[in-house]
Amino acid sequence: MLQKTIITASDNGETKQLWETIIKSADKLVVSLHVTKKDDFDFVYYLPVNKAKGVEAFLHSPGEKQSKISQRELNGIQINEVRFGDRVFSWTTFEDIWAASFTPFLIEDVIRTYKSDKRRTFGTTLSGVQQFPKVKNDAGNLYVNLKGISQWFVTFLQEGQISSSGQASLLDVKSTANNIILNGFSSASEDNTDELLSFFYNQSPVPFTLKQYASARALAVTSFGITDGKQLFNKLPISRNSAFLDSIRMLGDVNPEELYAGIGKELAVCYFEGRENKLSKVLMLSVSNARQWLHTIDRLAQATEKEDSLYFEQYSNHEIKEIDLVNLPEKLFKPLIHGFERTYYCQLDNTILLAERVEDLRRFLDDVEREDVWGKSVEFNQYLESTLLESNLSIYINPSRAYGYLQKQLNPKWGNVLSKPLRGELNSLSFAAIQFSSLNNSFYTNVSFILNDQKIAVQQQPSRIQANLDHRITIGPFVVVNHVTKRNEIVVQDSTYGLHYFSLDGKRLWRRNLPGKIIDRVHQVDYLSNNKLQLFFMADGKLEIIDRLGNAVSPFPVVVPNQAYDFVRVVDYDNSKRYRYLLTEKSGKLWLLDKEGKNLDGWRPRIIDGALIEAAQHHRIRGKDFILAIRKDGVVHLFNRRGEDIKGFPLNLESKPAGSYFLESGNTVATTNFVVVTKDGVKIKFNVEGKIVSREPLVKTAVDDVFALVPEKSGKSFVIVRNNSKQFELLNEQGQRILTNDFSGKNSIDVQYYDFGSGRIYYVLADVTQDLVYIYDGAGQLLTPVPVEAESITMFLDGNSVYYAASFEYQLAIQPMQN
Template identity: 35%
Template structure:
């Protein structure tokens, strides 16, 4: 009797277990999109409501441009078939230097054959080739590159322009899904997402460095791998508007790496924008709330990475009896790398701690290193600041491993509570100039507005100027991608930010991209002309209004009247000086009060006039000369506004006066015996002052401030220079040199030690080809002008042809060119023999349909805000302004 209940219970249990087994056996595991996305993906975009994102993309032309680069994506976003579907897009590498897209969406497979005709993608049934791979049919487009292919896995449609990627999905599905993005980044799928956004983006942070390697040259890949120690994953909501794209979410780090250094740091405010020059392409900013803890965590990271290169700095400081602890205590809460232009130009900004002493440990280290090497202590006064040198290799890269790049040496200057540091003293001077002239992010309305919309407190920040960054990347990209980035309006990204802020156990992620409208490569032309009655005898000279900061112009007519004109060539005042201006007008701040005056010379006098046309007291000042003035220059040794005036006589003698016009000892005159090629110039190289004067016969004179000839000079170039002489200032005297070229194309480079560095012959197009060296209006770069009987060419510093045009038969040509902040050049070729001027952009395209009639060398100005080029052209007594909107 007792067995009956037991048997009944056992029977019921068997029935239930059997039913469950039968149910599970007969049920299919439903495949989801995430079951088909490999961990090889760098990022995955999830678009839950395709209709909404499609509308917003229509409002943001830049995204339409990106999508049109892929026929697959362009077809999907323009197809009504997908507009009611949830769509996933994953990005994966396909080769060493390329990547591809996989697109996933759910569908009703029974309707697929009916929908294929109206999907809007570039194929039809008749153009498809079918094959089976791992038991699933692949459909491939026939006879077209890139080859579109798709497959249906249960109810998931997977599409790609790469059969390799599609086959990878099928292999993943057939092998049990053991390398899924979802499984490797499981923590991301526990994070909340917004339902009201435009989509979500999942980032495989661990794959980022490999993905970046697709675009870079090998040496840049190495630098990226050494410095980008990021691991884990990120999830962010996507918000798209008509001018920007915002990503907000979280990043979770899975291993010890760069982010480990900030796990115990609080987000910090960003207040260095007033020191970041507008020339900066990209700034990486690090916020450190507890430097002592940061250095402890750095020591742990150094052990993990086996970075033995950081040991030498500590050992050197101990040897010099400089306190390592004091150095670390001087570190404040912010460190910034500022990347400029092309190459490896970097300026660093360090905020000092509040208890950093006035005579800082940086000064102490600088002094003791100089003593150890038995060198004189490098100090240079510039614009009221003192620049010093830490003569130690990789100082910052060891101190802030792995945040700072390597360097041969470190110059530094203190501005308030900040240190500005760089391998190049010239870059530091440039930053000082930009701070003094308020040409910084903090004084830029556009940058201030952008920064105010970003996180105000954070730990890791990357801010970038999209156009300048395209320039910065040029020498770092491989050949496949350089052409795309070569366009300065790449993606029309104006500004961008990537920010990570420590939040409990992970990082809050904020990314924003602000886009600028597409600009035509050539826009409308505007022209205005004014007549002045008498012939204009000088090229228009651009000066700056110290009140409005706008440009103005100075010209002189044949009656010796000087005019100050507004930027739209309206007369502000006219002043008769009873003589002709020689070698143009310069601008000075005579009273060192921010108010600017005009400096110029006539045949035997120095003139200084204020912006209202009135002479400064004591001027004009006659010079005691034996010959007429041929050239004049203003010298400001350390930008202290204690001016010197350098005058070159017609027969080559040099006169140097003080600020009030008194001739200085050793320069009254400095006799050089020979007519000069161009104006004698002052240069400062690593804190030392040099005066360079080159005769037309090729004798080079290099003198110090007292007029004494430097060792190795005068030197004979054994050729007659043509055009100007250019200087390249390196990070040492040995890497600094001058460049000249002869008429027949012999290029010579020589150092400040009087030694020839290099000689080479530029390529001629004809036996009678003539060359000259021409510097930009800012004298920062130079090119070569080559005149042949049939062609006129502009060559780069290596002699490669940049632009070549037909020569209408003239032998007298002049060249002027300017560069904008993107290093784009605008050239004017002036036919002095036939009085015509021709204008070209950086790609060699004509800017004007017809040449201008010109009787003086025209003047060029590029307005960065309006993106317009202004040409000021003289034709006898008329002055014209031609504006080209770009």
């Protein structure tokens, strides 16, 4: 692998030949890695002098080198140099060692180190691990300066730093066709708190039991194994923060040392992709004294509350609260934990969850409830068999999910070089882990990368599946989840009102006759609150709920009070499954029905006297529920649960919005904004208090430009359409061009925007006149040079693969995308 990597990195034929000659000159080649610039690094190659004769012969042979060999001297030792293209290759000999590099000053450093009376060498750094046993006849040994490797990682990044885990590691390399495993030992100074491993001396390794809660959406999880909470407390900086400890003693009525003694062996952080190229985090703290921890945090929240009342939200069976104390998790566990400008928290069994954003905490709880977690993943549990089952510090990485974040963190130099290769390599891996386990004043170390054959197969052989119906498809496709298999399935309706249910392999599982055409869309509900999902929709003036086998759920169908609805939405205020059904007419009439389909007071109907741009929608903002309806003339209505106007509404934007809108979450009600774009090109933000926050004119490129806003399907962000008689463009939130489409002329185009994470971003442009669809990636590159024939199309994520499902006339097509 080393040979392949080095040779591939070369940029001309003669340089490749030189590297091949060096690598083949000795059975055991020694290569050292050095940071040379803020954003660059290079190698030094070492051979016994008697093994370097072939290299010397190559260097002295006539070739395409642009210069002859020259010599210079440093500290009495001769340095030889020759130029290959724009690179200078330097080499020297001393005692019985031949050393060479494409960075001349690295050879100078080698000579200075050799000549120094007081050597601070790499061997000195490794002294703590040199005595450990090595495996013979393996793929090689890797000697690691852990601080140096952290500095090396930083050369690839735009900014930031990476904490050092310890002093040094000595690892044996085991390589097969499907995996690379590095095993060995690492050293750390027990008293050097700049090294994370120093906190785990005399802590016994523990299993990763918090995997039962770790969301499958996580791109990485850092897990800390703790068996002596008191000892950990006395090593953490908080033990020396007298003022903060006094607050804990006074408010929590507890000794902080006893509080930490209740840590139930694990502390872990799940990392997710967030907005604006940032990571969002959820901290999982396993404790045996949850009541004490919650009481202490509650009292701290009361003491630091700056608003009129404490934030509290009932979400499903959980109480979510907020503590207005900046960086609380960091204060409690630094340097193991960093960040968390704000902290929302709740209890999940004997685990306390803390997150920076309440939306992140809600979604995390949803994942746990759906069992969409690593602990239930067959793939992850199979991978764990190749790792240390007990550890003190583990970093688990889902490489394919991590790609999107890593790609955005690369500096310009490495971003251009590594983006495509990095995606291919990471997508081919199932999981990766770096682990340290305390053992006899050192740390047994395991690094493992496992190849996933299934991912490679999907990448190499995307196959199109097609199903043919007897009657034309008129509604759908809709993507639904099978609660048994956790896989996605497809629902369509044909012209005879037949409802068809397909698996992803194109097999029709059942067909059911309906009394009429489905209105708007198909939803999924857990009507019986038993973690089993059913289909919910409206047809022929009736609400219908059908289970996954096609059977009606009692008491449905239920007749609704009116027959002219255009939109149907399911509202679950607090994830309690006490559903409400929000029915909307485009003319501006709103009904809200209870779970059984009965009309609720205040919504019989709620009339807003004007056509809407889209369906009325429910939003929960800092524990309060709002229903938003935006009229085409720019008048905005915002209601509470009872259908009453929120203070400040109706709000007249005095411009006509186009497309949809976007909810921009903030830390308070006042800083949470709705964003719309007007047809004539003004981006307007208004808040829940009925105040217009900003009006920003967008750049026009033609006098007939018209604009519209398109939100990402899961609400992550939005794009802006700029369209005129000659050209169709998509812009990002800042107004920068993403792509241009010249194929559709003046035809009407429907736009969909998907961000599945890990850099898997797609823009779907559907020419509704010609029934042709163009799919672009996140960089604005066209992925479908031959457009897809489709009257309706949707994209979805199943496992780790992205698909589209499209209907055209009598055909349903299901196509995996190339990752």
